[in-house]
Amino acid sequence: MAEQLLDVQDLKVHFATEDGVVRAVDGVSFQLERGKVLGIVGESGSGKSVTAMTLMGLTRDVNSSFEGKVLYKGRDLVQVSDAEMQEFRGNELGMIFQDPMTSLNPVYRIGEQIAEAIRAHERTDKRTARRRSVELLRQVGIPNPESRVDEFPHQFSGGMRQRAMIAMALSCNPSILIADEPTTALDVTIQAQIIELIGRLKDEFDSGVILITHDLGVVADIADEIIVMYAGRVVERGATRDLFYDPQMPYTWGLLGSIPRLDRPRPERLHTIAGSPPSLINAPRGCKFRPRCPHAFEKCLEEPQLENRVETPGHLDRCWLDVDYKREHRGETIAGGAPEAAA
Amino acid sequence: MAAFFVRRTLGAALVCIAVTFIVFVIFIVVPGGDPAQRIAGKNATGQNIINIRHSWGFDRPFYVQYWNMLKKMFTGELVSYTSQQNVLQQIKQGMPATFSLTIGAGVIWLFFGILVGVIAAVTAGRISDRVITVLALIGISLPVFWLGIIARYYLAEGGATTFFPDGEYVPISNSPFQWFWHLVLPWAVLAVLFVGFYGRVLRGNILDTINEDFVRTAKAKGLAPRRILVKHVLRTSLIPIVTLFGLDFAAVLGGGAILTETVFDLHGVGQYAAQSINNFDLPPIMGVTMYGAFFIVSFSVLVDLFYAYLDPRIRPT
Numbered sequence: 001m002a003e004q005l006l007d008v009q010d011l012k013v014h015f016a017t018e019d020g021v022v023r024a025v026d027g028v029s030f031q032l033e034r035g036k037v038l039g040i041v042g043e044s045g046s047g048k049s050v051t052a053m054t055l056m057g058l059t060r061d062v063n064s065s066f067e068g069k070v071l072y073k074g075r076d077l078v079q080v081s082d083a084e085m086q087e088f089r090g091n092e093l094g095m096i097f098q099d100p101m102t103s104l105n106p107v108y109r110i111g112e113q114i115a116e117a118i119r120a121h122e123r124t125d126k127r128t129a130r131r132r133s134v135e136l137l138r139q140v141g142i143p144n145p146e147s148r149v150d151e152f153p154h155q156f157s158g159g160m161r162q163r164a165m166i167a168m169a170l171s172c173n174p175s176i177l178i179a180d181e182p183t184t185a186l187d188v189t190i191q192a193q194i195i196e197l198i199g200r201l202k203d204e205f206d207s208g209v210i211l212i213t214h215d216l217g218v219v220a221d222i223a224d225e226i227i228v229m230y231a232g233r234v235v236e237r238g239a240t241r242d243l244f245y246d247p248q249m250p251y252t253w254g255l256l257g258s259i260p261r262l263d264r265p266r267p268e269r270l271h272t273i274a275g276s277p278p279s280l281i282n283a284p285r286g287c288k289f290r291p292r293c294p295h296a297f298e299k300c301l302e303e304p305q306l307e308n309r310v311e312t313p314g315h316l317d318r319c320w321l322d323v324d325y326k327r328e329h330r331g332e333t334i335a336g337g338a339p340e341a342a343a
Numbered sequence: 344m345a346a347f348f349v350r351r352t353l354g355a356a357l358v359c360i361a362v363t364f365i366v367f368v369i370f371i372v373v374p375g376g377d378p379a380q381r382i383a384g385k386n387a388t389g390q391n392i393i394n395i396r397h398s399w400g401f402d403r404p405f406y407v408q409y410w411n412m413l414k415k416m417f418t419g420e421l422v423s424y425t426s427q428q429n430v431l432q433q434i435k436q437g438m439p440a441t442f443s444l445t446i447g448a449g450v451i452w453l454f455f456g457i458l459v460g461v462i463a464a465v466t467a468g469r470i471s472d473r474v475i476t477v478l479a480l481i482g483i484s485l486p487v488f489w490l491g492i493i494a495r496y497y498l499a500e501g502g503a504t505t506f507f508p509d510g511e512y513v514p515i516s517n518s519p520f521q522w523f524w525h526l527v528l529p530w531a532v533l534a535v536l537f538v539g540f541y542g543r544v545l546r547g548n549i550l551d552t553i554n555e556d557f558v559r560t561a562k563a564k565g566l567a568p569r570r571i572l573v574k575h576v577l578r579t580s581l582i583p584i585v586t587l588f589g590l591d592f593a594a595v596l597g598g599g600a601i602l603t604e605t606v607f608d609l610h611g612v613g614q615y616a617a618q619s620i621n622n623f624d625l626p627p628i629m630g631v632t633m634y635g636a637f638f639i640v641s642f643s644v645l646v647d648l649f650y651a652y653l654d655p656r657i658r659p660t
Contacts (some may be wrong), residue, residue, distance in 0.1 A: 051426030057561055097563075105575055116574075117564040152655040168564065168616055183422040 002033040005175050005208045006055070011068035011078070013047075013054050015061075020281040026232035030225075032176065032208040035198070039219030039240070041255060042229035043279045048212045051229070052178050054078075055210070056095050057085035072176075091121040094169030098181040099121040100161035104153040110137070110164050111149035117171045136167035139204070140197060159190035166197065170205055177202065178210045183218055195222055211294045217259040221243065228252050231278050231288035233308055238315035248308060248317035248326060251289045253333040254272070271333055276341065286319065294323055351647065355640035363416070363629055364638040367409050370625050377401075378424045379623060391547040399424075421626045422597060423619070430511040430630035433615055437598075441611035443522065444603065445595045452537035453588055459538060461577070467550060476543065482539030491532045491606035499528060510607040529607040533600055537591060541584060550579035555579070556565025582653050586646050593642030597635030 006309045013025035025047040053059045055070055055077065059327055070077040077088065089095075097103045104113060115129035115137060124132075132150065137145035140163040153161055162182060169177060179198060184189035195211075199222045202209045208249050211219055219226060219240070227244045228236040228251065236249040257271030277293040278284050284291050284300040293300070296322070304318040319326070378385070379396040389393075395401050400411060415421045419447035422432040463475040465541075500509040509523050515522040552558065553576055561575045605614050612631060619627035651658045 058559065058562060086565050086567065088565070091565055095563040097556060097560065099556060105561070105562045105579075107558040107578060107654060116561075120565045120567075124611065154656045165560070168560075172565075 002035055004031055004074065005034050006030075006032040007069070007071040008055075009069040009071070010053075010273050011051065011054065011070060012051050012066065013059060013066050014067075016063045016065070017281075022280045023232050023283065024280055025054065026280075026283075028227075028229070028234055029068075030227055030234070030237070032210060034175065034208050035202065035206060036224045037202065037209040037211055037219075039216075039217060039226040040210060040229060041214065041216055041226055042179075043214055043233075043273075043277050045280070046229040047232035047280075048229050048231075049180050052095070052180050052210060052212050055176075055178060056089055056093055057082070058095075060085070061317070085119070090117050090169075090174070091172045092174050093176045093178060093182065094174040095178040096162070096165045096169045096182050099185045101156055101185065102109055102164050103165055104161055106153055109150050109152055110156065114149075114164070114168045114171050117168050121172045132171070133167070136171055137164065139170075139201070140164070140167045141193075142167075157280075158186050159193065162186060162190075163197065166194075166201065170201060170207075173205055173248075174207060176210065177205075177207050178212070180212045181214070182211070184213070184215075192219065198222070199231075214254050216257065228255065231283055232280055233288065234316075234319070235319075236317040237291065237306065238312070242310075242315045243311050246312070246315070246327075247330060247334070248310060248315070248323070249289070249319050250293050250295050250321070250326075250330070250333065253330045256334045287320070288319035294333075295325075346476075348644075349642045352510045355644055358640050359633060363413065363633050364409065364456040366627075366629055367405075367412065367631050368626070371405055375504045378623075381426055381623065412626070415626075416630060416633060419628050423627050424622050425622045425624050430627045433627065434612055434630055434634055436531075437610060439514060440609045441596065441598060441600070441604070442535065443512070443515065443526055444526065444529055444590060444600060444609060444611060447526055448533040448537075448595070448600075449588070449592050451530055452534035454539065455538045456541025457545060457581070457584070459542030461548065461572075463542060463546040464549035464553075465572070467546070472546075475546075479539035479542045482535045485535060487532060487536060488604040488606055490535060491529075491603060494528050494532055495606070510609070511550045512611070513607045529603050529609060531593070532606075533595070541587065544587065545580060545584055548583060549576055552576045552580045578653075582650070585649055585653065589642045589646035589649070590639065593638040594635070596642075597638035598631050599635065616643060 003189055008028060011028045012023070013023055015022040015024055028047070028051055030038060038050065041049045050059060054066065057077065057080075059083065059280065064079045068078065068192050072088070072092065075084075077085065080088070104110070108116075110132045111130055115126065115132040117133055118124060118129045119126075134145045134149050137149055142148055142160060144162055148156075153164075156164060162185075166182075177198070182198065184196050187192060195218060198209060198211070210276070211223060213219055216226075223240045226238065226240050227234045227251060228243070230249075230251050236243065236252050237249065243252065244256070248258060251273070252271035254271060257275055260270060273292060274294075286303050287293070287296070290296045290300040299320040302320070304320050306316045306318050308314070308317070310314050310317075349519050378390045378409075379399065379401050382395050382399070383391045385428075400408060405413075412421070417431075419429070420432040423430060426444075459475055459479065463472045463479075466472045495509060499505070507528050508521075508528075511525060513525050515523040536657065539592045558571060558575050560570045566574075598616045600611070601613040601617045603609075603613070604611040608614070612634065615627065616631040618629065
């Protein structure tokens with residue numbers, strides 16, 4: 001069995017605001033092994049980005065409180081001091097962000113920004129750091145890295161900037177690479193290249209990858225395991241294959257139905273999930289997806305636990321519906337069509 | 344780059360000329376502007392005035408008068424209507440005081456403005472931020488003439504405590520210490536307004552920049568908080584401060600600190616301008632305006648060049 005890199009146990013992240021406590025992440029557990037890709041999928045506001053930022057210690061603030069554990073190399077990243085966390089960041093955990101246009105500092109050269117990351121963790125002189133920046137840019141597929149290393153971010157295209165971000169995140173050879181919507185701001189053709197690059201570099205650098213996206217299509221080819229998040233919780237979790245071929249949560253069906261597909265008859269309109277994600281301050285009673293779920297019934301007023309309800313071990317979900325009923329009815333949603341009215 | 348410089352310099356020269364023309368026209372249009380009557384004095388006969396008007400050329404068309412005045416300005420022959428003193432000489436005499444006032448106050452207001460802005464932003468929402476905010480607003484609202492007079496009354500000779508000398512400018516060549524000691528109060532009074540203003544602007548800029556994505560990237564790289572603040576946040580936040588400082592500094596250098604110079608009787612260019620306006624004396628007003636416009640336009644060119652250095656995105660490629 002592969003080495004376990006990260007063990008997240010019942011992580012909760014709450015923010016105190018003027019309107020009340022926002023339960024942005026409310027009991028999330030998952031594990032990441034070396035050489036594997038974990039996909040975290042959900043709508044905006046489902047808590048997936050907050051989960052990722054919390055792993056990096058970027059949500060630490062006077063107004064935030066944490067529960068649960070994030071175990072990395074025997075250390076609990078929730079508990080370590082700010083100074084220790086600073087050592088982990090960049091060095092052990094690298095992160096790339098959604099918008100490469102704004103994630104690089106416009107006033108410094110690309111090479112300077114990569115070298116800065118290297119020199120934050122290693123005692124190397126500027127020339128060595130620069131040489132390594134050139135090498136990293138070559139690895140992420142930037143043509144002419146020797147000259148482009150001295151260019152400014154505005155001289156790079158969006159895809160190239162995201163490549164430079166990846167080079168920066170990998171500069172200290174971290175064990176874990178967290179990619180928060182790395183392709184959302186890019187052209188579709190570039191998206192595939194970036195995903196492929198992440199997959200290749202994962203093997204070259206022998207790291208584990210957490211890939212966050214709202215688009216199940218993005219993680220379909222690359223992820224080994226997927227967790228689907230809704231309202232700060234994991235609502236379904238399983239191997240990528242199981243999740244695509246035997247999805248158990250009506251929410252997952254909705255996500256699947258919203259991907260345009262060329263291998264099926266084209267529906268009139270893509271599926272949309274009616275309504276919007278619930279307030280994280282006053283979450284609905286019982287199943288959090290109940291108000292938007294076309295299949296909800298009385299039992300849904302009780303909170304379902306994340307359990308294994310199908311034959312495949314390790315495929316967990318939070319849904320009270322009968323498995324046979326679901327297998328019979330999910331096709332309508334996944335195939336797309338007019339938005340269903342919420343019950 | 345060279346083309347940019349030439350274009351800006353030509354533009355700057357045009358602005359200076361346009362400014363003098365506007366001042367000249369205003370002077371002609373405003374009632375009571377007839378210089379012949381002023382030169383002739385209170386008991387002049389009508390013939391006196393006509394003679395003066397003729398010999399000074401006031402009876403010629405206004406564009407001829409303007410042209411002659413421009414010519415005199417550039418040859419340094421401009422002479423005051425009232426005191427008959429050479430304008431260029433007077434401005435030159437005022438420059439050491441004005442430059443001393445500006446450079447000293449500029450250093451103070453830039454340093455404390457940045458300090459106050461950074462402290463307020465770093466401690467945003469806490470007590471020190473609130474105290475600084477209130478003090479900055481007080482500083483911005485205090486009229487310079489009031490603050491200057493209060494400072495003189497309480498801190499200068501003849502006042503309640505005789506700590507500082509009471510105004511006037513001492514050339515640095517006479518006594519560097521006296522030069523410094525005489526300027527402390529004017530520097531402080533002039534800087535108060537700017538410190539408050541710069542502090543407020545910088546605080547806002549820093550708080551905006553802290554939420555930028557690239558600052559989050561810097562954090563994710565594992566940089567130390569101090570390095571993030573100085574290298575990534577401050578560097579970006581200071582760019583607008585450069586513009587403000589360049590233009591404010593030029594304005595004060597160009598005689599804009601009329602109130603401070605007058606309250607402390609520094610005999611600088613600003614005070615000369617105030618006297619000339621008081622006397623309705625066109626040639627010095629034209630001279631000082633040209634002198635001030637020169638500094639403002641040259642500093643705005645400098646600011647543009649410095650901007651290109653600070654922000655690679657606007658560098659001409």
